[in-house]
Amino acid sequence: MIHMSTLDQYDEWLRDGGREAAVVLRQWLEPVEGKGSVIFPPTYTLEDTDRARSYKDGKSPSGVYQSSQGVYGYNIDSFRDGSNVCQIDSVGSQANHMEPIFKNAGYMHLVPQYVISTGDEKISLLDVGHRAADAIVRFSDISDKLSSAFKATARGDARGLAIIAPTSLVFGFWDSRGTQVKMPRIVRSVIRAFDVESLHRSAQYKPPVEYEEAGLVDKVSNKSEKDALSKQGLAHAPAPMSHGGILVRGEIRRDASLNLVAIRSLGAGNDDPLPLRRYILGLSLVALTAPQKDFLREGCHLVVDPEHKPQWNIVDHDGKRSDAQNLKHEQVLEFASQAAKEFGVQQGEVSVGFDSKKANNALHGSGDGKKRPNKVEKASN
Numbered sequence: 001m002i003h004m005s006t007l008d009q010y011d012e013w014l015r016d017g018g019r020e021a022a023v024v025l026r027q028w029l030e031p032v033e034g035k036g037s038v039i040f041p042p043t044y045t046l047e048d049t050d051r052a053r054s055y056k057d058g059k060s061p062s063g064v065y066q067s068s069q070g071v072y073g074y075n076i077d078s079f080r081d082g083s084n085v086c087q088i089d090s091v092g093s094q095a096n097h098m099e100p101i102f103k104n105a106g107y108m109h110l111v112p113q114y115v116i117s118t119g120d121e122k123i124s125l126l127d128v129g130h131r132a133a134d135a136i137v138r139f140s141d142i143s144d145k146l147s148s149a150f151k152a153t154a155r156g157d158a159r160g161l162a163i164i165a166p167t168s169l170v171f172g173f174w175d176s177r178g179t180q181v182k183m184p185r186i187v188r189s190v191i192r193a194f195d196v197e198s199l200h201r202s203a204q205y206k207p208p209v210e211y212e213e214a215g216l217v218d219k220v221s222n223k224s225e226k227d228a229l230s231k232q233g234l235a236h237a238p239a240p241m242s243h244g245g246i247l248v249r250g251e252i253r254r255d256a257s258l259n260l261v262a263i264r265s266l267g268a269g270n271d272d273p274l275p276l277r278r279y280i281l282g283l284s285l286v287a288l289t290a291p292q293k294d295f296l297r298e299g300c301h302l303v304v305d306p307e308h309k310p311q312w313n314i315v316d317h318d319g320k321r322s323d324a325q326n327l328k329h330e331q332v333l334e335f336a337s338q339a340a341k342e343f344g345v346q347q348g349e350v351s352v353g354f355d356s357k358k359a360n361n362a363l364h365g366s367g368d369g370k371k372r373p374n375k376v377e378k379a380s381n
Contacts, residue, residue, distance in 0.1 A: 014277040023258040028308035038245040040299030063198040094189040095171040132165035133175040139359040141352040150181040156267035195250030205237040279343040282336030289329040
């Protein structure tokens with residue numbers, strides 16, 4: 001049964017001309033070991049960047065290291081006043097942490113469960129990085145439907161996309177290799193640490209047996225052969241002065257927002273857009289308020305700071321902020337469930353196949369057998 005008192009509670013946010021611009025969250029975090037503990041941000045390849053060139057010039061910028069694979073490091077930005085900020089989890093990574101919640105019991109009824117079969121493996125649409133615009137979907141049996149849905153969305157009718165891949169509207173997409181349709185993220189989240197100092201660490205592997213001296217392997221005479229021994233774990237392997245994490249002197253903070261303007265831009269063709277907007281708002285609120293994955297990577301396990309209450313606000317177009325502490329996860333989950341019923345979400349797993357022929361045609365040109373050079377596009381996050 002659909003309960004209108006639950007379903008219409010956020011309608012003032014969704015009607016054209018609404019004064020509300022966004023729902024925003026500021027949440028403070030700390031390492032599981034406690035404040036002042038070392039955490040490990042993600043590392044990125046820095047070749048051909050100013051920071052890499054600075055490192056090679058002997059200036060040793062913070063958070064930059066050298067390995068046999070090249071120069072790499074943390075994403076640390078420093079400012080003229082001496083302060084800095086380090087990215088702990090990017091917008092794209094946060095989206096990839098939030099989206100799979102809709103596969104879980106208690107949430108899976110909110111979205112269609114499309115699964116792409118690739119032989120012995122099944123891949124959920126909720127797990128692919130570029131969502132409905134990902135290659136595994138573009139070369140599947142639903143690619144034509146999605147292509148039509150992308151074009152309809154650009155014309156102001158997002159219903160077709162919401163029927164198949166509603167989280168592509170919530171977390172954004174760019175069909176960069178097809179229709180070129182792009183939709184902004186409705187839910188955006190990022191984690192940063194402020195005022196950090198980068199550390200180094202060193203390690204030394206010592207084999208249980210001196211294989212070469214014991215005559216268990218052939219004697220080596222040059223560096224490449226010694227490196228081959230180390231690669232196989234048959235020799236000492238030093239790892240000096242590699243990345244050792246960061247010490248956070250300031251705060252670790254998650255900043256997240258729900259773009260109400262983007263939701264109000266969603267149309268339903270000639271039909272009333274309110275059911276569609278309610279549905280996408282419900283999914284967005286669930287994603288924003290659900291307990292977040294706190295184990296981000298080895299050495300980076302973050303939990304909520306119990307001494308620093310999170311800030312929830314509704315922000316109007318004129319900059320006015322009002323308290324939104326009453327946005328409880330259980331409440332928005334009930335709203336989302338009612339909105340999903342009203343919209344008519346397909347229940348149960350929907351299995352579609354991967355079309356290898358279509359993929360190979362794209363690799364080698366087109367279906368006419370003529371080989372053409374592939375156009376390389378920039379992928380979205």
